[in-house]
Structure formats: C-alpha cells, structure tokens
Amino acid sequence: MKEPNSPDSPLADLCRQRGLKLTGQRRTIAFVLSDSDDHPDVEELYRRAVEVDPRISIATVYRTVRLFEENGILQRRDFGGGRARYEVADGDHGDHYHLIDADTGKVIEFENTELDSLLEGIVRQMGYDLVTTRLSVVGRRKAKPRSRG
Amino acid sequence: MKEPNSPDSPLADLCRQRGLKLTGQRRTIAFVLSDSDDHPDVEELYRRAVEVDPRISIATVYRTVRLFEENGILQRRDFGGGRARYEVADGDHGDHYHLIDADTGKVIEFENTELDSLLEGIVRQMGYDLVTTRLSVVGRRKAKPRSRG
DNA sequence: GTGATAATGAGAAAGATTATCATTTGCAAT
DNA sequence: ATTGCAAATGATAATCTTTCTCATTATCAC
Ligand SMILES: [Mn+2]
Ligand SMILES: [Mn+2]
Ligand SMILES: [Zn+2]
Ligand SMILES: [Zn+2]
Secondary structure, three states, X not given: OOOOOOOOOHHHXXXXXXXXXXXXXXXXXXXXXXXXXXXXXXXXHHHHHHHHOOOOOHHHHHHHHHHHHHOOOEEEEOOOOOOOEEEEOOOOOOOOEEEXXXXXXXXXXXXXXXXXXXXXXXHHHOOEEEEEEEEEEEEEEOOOOOOOO | OOOOOOOOOHHHHHHHHOOOOOOHHHHHHHHHHHOOOOOOEHHHHHHXXXXXXXXXXXXXXXXXXXXXXXXXXXXXXXXXXXXXXXEEOOOOOOOOEEEEEOOOOOEEEEOOHHHHHHHXXXXXXXXXXXXXXXXXXXXEEOOOOOOOO
C-alpha cells in the first residue's frame, strides 16, 4: 500500500528540523504561513487555517505562532494596530523594514544596507551589540505633480 | 486678598495655550510629566500623580495622556512591554531614538542626524512623505575587553 | 455668583493574549 | 501494529491594558 504522503510545506519541514512535534494543526498553520506573503495577525491566520482544516482552534493558532517565534521560524511585527502580526523569518528575502501607508494601512517592505550598517555602527559606538532593530516608518503618498495643460 | 497662584509647570502652560480646560487633575499630571525625564507608563504616572494629589483616578490618567498626545504635548512610545509609555514631546531635546538594554530594560536615548536624513530620503524615494518614524533598537552591552596582566 | 458644558471617579466593558484542564494525539519503544 | 506516555489541543476562563458609561463634580465665560 503506497502512502502518497503529500509533501509538507517548507515551514513544516523546518518544524521537524527543530524537533518540534508535527501535529495536524501545526502542519496546517505552517502551510498557511508558507502560503502567505503578507503580514497577517492571528485572527487572519485562523481564518486561513480553518479553510484548510476546520478542526483547529484559535487557541492553537496563538500557541503555534508563539512556538514558531520562539524557534526563530516566525517574526512578530508591531505595526501599531493593537494586534501582533507575523511573517516567515528569513524566507527568500532577508531582513527588511516596513513602510506603512498612513491612509490605507498598506504595508510596503524595503531593504537598505546603508541603514543596516548605520544602525549597527551607532549601537556599537554606544558600547552595545545590536540584538534587534524595531523599525517601521509611516508615510503619506506624495501628490503626483500634475502636468499642466 | 493676594492669590499666590503657585506657578504652573511648563506643560500646564502648554495646556492652557491649546485652549484645554485646566483642571486640578490635569495640572497635577502635567506637573508630574514635566518633572519626569524617563519614559513612564500609565501605571507609573498614576503612582507619581497620586503622591502629588491623591484625589485622582487612573481613568483620568488614561484620558489625559490620550488628550495630551492628540494635542502634540506628549509622545507615545512602544518599547514592547505591552503597555504604552510616554514622554514630553519636543522638550529641550528634539526628536530622538531609543536603545533598549536587552538585559536590564534600561532605555538610552540617542540622536543621529545621518539616520534622520537617511530615513527621510528612503521614504521620499519610495514616493512618500515621512509622517512618523517608529524606531527602537535592542542591544546587549559589549563585554569590556579585559586588559591582561 | 450662575449656568452651561466639560471633566472626573468608579466600575463595567472591550479587545488581545495567556492559562487551565479534561481529552486527544503524536511518536518512540516494544 | 500495539501500547504508553508526554505533549498538544479545544473550549473557555482568566488576565492585562485600555476605553466606555453614567451619575456627580468642577471649570470658566458671562
Ligand atoms: Mn504594541
Ligand atoms: Mn493589549
Ligand atoms: Zn515584512
Ligand atoms: Zn525618549
């Protein structure tokens, strides 16, 4: 009897690599996260997870994102909406920062090595090793200069 | 009959300038804030305020910091402890950033004009006007290199 | 001083997250 | 494959921070 054994998501594999017990719920949440390229909060993750497997509870989503964060699989973000938001750590794109559109709330990612090293240097000069950078900028779209005529 | 009229704190004066009704509680909270040079949360502000005037409630402290923030008198900070922290806006020292000691939680302020303009430029290049920068770095004190001998 | 209006105090309510505990499940050893 | 046990889950209560409600009180322009 063959076991098709549908391939696990990249995050589920990571889960196993870290020696975490791979339950059905964790597999589902890992899949949902691998499938996301935005910054969902727990409620949104729960909605997406339930569509894959309805036998999942929001408590487990809370527990799982915490577990994944503690194991370096997820990164928690705070964009000021009162709820934590999550994204996969070190996916394809490395460390990055976030620009939040003041009017729409849209999150735009950006990288900047000059910023990386400037922060690194500032902190070192103060006698510290940089552990974490929490940075997000809020911006308002510039009015496009209207061509006359 | 003379009215000694003990001089108000700088923040209480600001309060009046903005046309806000100057109640005893607001005067007390304004004084406590003017008197602080750290980043207290609401509970801590309440503790300090009660020592000045016991007839104050924590609800009023919450209301007042919100009011002051909406009027540009206070700045709200998020250092990740789950509660908002506050400091006077534009006191003597202008805009600044915060380094949090990973081990002690101590908050160290710093300014850096290169960082200011780099962020400004990055955001502009993305087609936005910078509205707010939320930045705090977490660092760990470097082990002092021990001189041999 | 009076009165309209806004602020306050006490506690309820809201919203996000964590804890509890009985039940279920993964998984390692047999 | 079965068994056994530690760990995970679901449902819900508890916690924590902040906001809201509403009856009472205080501010301030007149
Ligand atoms: Mn926060
Ligand atoms: Mn909260
Ligand atoms: Zn991101
Ligand atoms: Zn500061």
